Amino acid sequence: MSLLEVRDLSVEFPAGENSVKAVSHVSFDVREGETFGLIGESGSGKSVIGLALLRLLPANARISGEIYFQEQDLFFLKPSELRKIRGKKISLMPQNPAGALNPILKNGLQIEEVFEERGVDKKQGMKKSLGLMKKLLLKDPKKLCDLYPHQLSGGMRQRLIACMSLSFEPKLLIADEPTKGLDPEAKTGAVELFTKIKKDYGKTMLLITHDLDLALEVCDRIAVMYAGEIVELDEASKVLSTPMHPYTKGLIRAQPRNGLVPLIGQSPSRIRLSDGCLFHQRCRYSGIECSRKHPEMKNHKGGWIRCHFQSLQ
Ligand SMILES: Nc1ncnc2c1ncn2[C@@H]1O[C@H](COP(=O)(O)OP(=O)(O)OP(=O)(O)O)[C@@H](O)[C@H]1O
Numbered sequence: 388m389s390l391l392e393v394r395d396l397s398v399e400f401p402a403g404e405n406s407v408k409a410v411s412h413v414s415f416d417v418r419e420g421e422t423f424g425l426i427g428e429s430g431s432g433k434s435v436i437g438l439a440l441l442r443l444l445p446a447n448a449r450i451s452g453e454i455y456f457q458e459q460d461l462f463f464l465k466p467s468e469l470r471k472i473r474g475k476k477i478s479l480m481p482q483n484p485a486g487a488l489n490p491i492l493k494n495g496l497q498i499e500e501v502f503e504e505r506g507v508d509k510k511q512g513m514k515k516s517l518g519l520m521k522k523l524l525l526k527d528p529k530k531l532c533d534l535y536p537h538q539l540s541g542g543m544r545q546r547l548i549a550c551m552s553l554s555f556e557p558k559l560l561i562a563d564e565p566t567k568g569l570d571p572e573a574k575t576g577a578v579e580l581f582t583k584i585k586k587d588y589g590k591t592m593l594l595i596t597h598d599l600d601l602a603l604e605v606c607d608r609i610a611v612m613y614a615g616e617i618v619e620l621d622e623a624s625k626v627l628s629t630p631m632h633p634y635t636k637g638l639i640r641a642q643p644r645n646g647l648v649p650l651i652g653q654s655p656s657r658i659r660l661s662d663g664c665l666f667h668q669r670c671r672y673s674g675i676e677c678s679r680k681h682p683e684m685k686n687h688k689g690g691w692i693r694c695h696f697q698s699l700q
């Protein structure tokens with residue numbers, strides 16, 4: 388069963404007389420218990436999708452489509468209903484962990500604040516959090532609560548934020564770029580952390596990431612985004628080992644272990660979208676049709692791909 392259903396989601400931001408098409412006609416489901424990954428280069432629209440799910444986009448964003456969470460349409464919730472969902476049933480681990488912690492509050496107080504904001508007994512909350520911290524591989528949680536955020540390593544800060552995000556036992560955890568800015572050791576730790584959250588807690592997760600190693604280890608299915616659209620969607624192991632879309636192939640070739648072959652060219656303008664495939668100018672397989680006709684998502688070998696020539700690959 389799907390916990391989350393995103394249907395034909397588009398988000399535009401006004402820019403002078405025009406608008407930036409940040410997300411275009413995105414549809415996907417996140418099934419109960421699964422970890423669903425959104426991958427793709429910077430600016431492809433991943434974070435905007437995460438924010439749209441929590442209705443945290445700025446007021447000037449023009450949003451269309453439908454988002455169902457536990458079969459409730461999130462766009463039609465009253466503010467009081469939305470408050471019940473945000474941070475409790477759906478929790479977001481933000482893209483910038485440093486910004487998520489208040490530098491002048493000791494770590495313990497940060498945790499207490501999460502409970503205080505939501506009118507929950509601090510003592511009870513703290514007790515639960517200490518247990519959670521232990522389980523999420525943070526040693527000596529009491530001592531850690533007595534330190535300030537800057538006294539923690541990047542990896543530890545991330546674990547602390549994970550604890551805060553899991554405090555209310557959310558049904559869905561959205562993690563935006565959890566390994567960004569972490570050193571290699573902390574990245575390995577992050578794989579361990581998310582595997583634990585997935586296996587031990589059975590959490591349903593939406594993982595937004597550039598980090599294909601993390602995606603391969605943790606995600607069940609993946610959607611690859613390019614210029615605001617999903618271009619490929621399938622099981623994570625299939626997408627990352629036998630990619631079908633030319634963009635996904637390029638993304639994987641650009642990984643250090645695959646020789647760091649960069650994708651040539653730049654992403655297209657998001658103000659005036661091309662009539663054709665948004666990737667055609669950078670695509671080595673591009674034909675005449677690709678510059679003229681926008682490809683639809685099609686089922687291919689059990690997965691989904693937006694490409695005119697998928698059957699040739
Ligand atoms: N508040 C905003 N106003 C105007 N444009 C925005 C706003 N937020 C995002 N955008 C634009 O929307 C597009 C998608 O941005 P988004 O942050 O979702 O990318 P991303 O895939 O998360 O990238 P990154 O990997 O760098 O985090 C970008 O072109 C961005 O400039």
Ligand code: NI
Binds near residue numbers: 433434563564
């Ligand atoms: Ni982002």
